[in-house]
Amino acid sequence: MYFTSFEQFINMNGHGFYVWLSYACFALLVVTNIWVAQQRHRRLRKQIKSRLGRSAKV
Numbered sequence: 001m002y003f004t005s006f007e008q009f010i011n012m013n014g015h016g017f018y019v020w021l022s023y024a025c026f027a028l029l030v031v032t033n034i035w036v037a038q039q040r041h042r043r044l045r046k047q048i049k050s051r052l053g054r055s056a057k058v
Contacts, residue, residue, distance in 0.1 A: 003009040010016050 003012075010020075012019050
C-alpha cells in the first residue's frame with residue numbers, strides 16, 4: 001500500500017481508526033503484561049527474602 005501523504009497514512013482509506021485502535025490496544029496489552037510481570041517478580045523476591053530471614057532466625 002502506498003500513501004502519498006501523511007494524512008492518507010493516518011486515515012488508511014477510511015480504516016485508520018480501526019488500525020490505530022488495534023495498535024493502541026496491543027501496546028496497552030504489552031505494557032500491562034510487562035508491568036504485571038515486574039510486580040509479581042518484586043512480590044516474589046520480597047516473599048523469598050522474608051522466608052529466608054525467618055528460617056535463619058530459627
